[in-house]
Amino acid sequence: MKTLKSLTVLAAASAMMLAGCVTDPVTGQQKTSKTAIYGLGGAAACGIVGALTHGGKGARNSALACGAVGAGIGGYMDYQEKKLRESLANTNVEVERQGNQIKLVMPESVTFATNSASLSGNAMDALNKAAETLVQYPDTTLTVAGHTDTTGSDAINEPLSKRRAQAVAAYLNQRGVAASRLSTIGYGSRQPVASNAAAEGRAKNRRVEILINPDQNAVRAAQQQQ
Known part of the structure; x- marks a missing residue:
């Protein structure tokens, strides 16, 4: 019981990390934002679940992740980014943000030898x-x-592009990312980001992208907070 109480306190403390304040435009007073309140509620609840399953570290990580969902889709993706x-x-590895999508761009120089999917x-x-x-x-x-x-x-x-995508997805799965979250596609040369006329451009085109x-x-969690 004492351990559970301690973990619950840790979950709540982790949730507080998500709190934010806004200034009332009329009174000038500081107040906790509605987004932060939703984030705190979700963070505390999920933090307790994380504490029960993974201990102190689980409480902290679950609180931050679930609290971010409570803060809205944009907030959830902001924390990840x-x-x-x-x-x-x-x-x-380049990290790019487009709206609510995060893109990780892994150039061939980082990922694979020429003509290899290893x-x-x-x-x-x-x-x-x-x-x-x-x-x-x-989520x-x-x-x-x-x-x-x-x-x-x-x-x-x-x-080749398909095998490379599959190799990356398989490795992420081995590292704990659920297979149900992963899909792969090989575009070959159909989506260049630079001219193939020069070596520099071709090097940029040889890449693996992870679209998050x-x-x-x-989406449902964010809608429930509206």
Whole structure:
């Protein structure tokens, strides 16, 4: 009982980390925002569940993730983006944000040798770091997309891009990301981000992208707070 009480206190404390204040435009007084209140409620409840299943660390992580959902879809994705940027710094993996979607761009120089679908050591290191955050924020789907340049034929490039996407997804699954959240696609050379006329452009086109989007659970949770 004492342990449960301690973990509950930790969950509540973690939830308080999500609190925010706004200034009343009429009175000038500080007050807790409605978003923060919703975030705190969701954070405390989920933190207790996390405490029961994973102890103190589970309380903290569950509180932060669930509280972010309570703060709205944008808030949920904001927290993930921040953690991903921190964990993937100095890995050469780019973190991009487009609306409520987060995109991780992994260049071939980080992920695979030429014409190979076997993950490099650097790729595994980066995916280990990404997975730590992705596991903490389960209410998202991940589409792993493989891309190549125009060197070689479509008969070679499309299967290669698909195998590379599958290799990344399989590794994330091994690191704890649920298979139900993962899907893969290989685009071959059909979606370039730079000109294939020069080596620099071709290098940019050879990449794997991980598209992270809020799932229906996150959408429903946000709607319930409105």
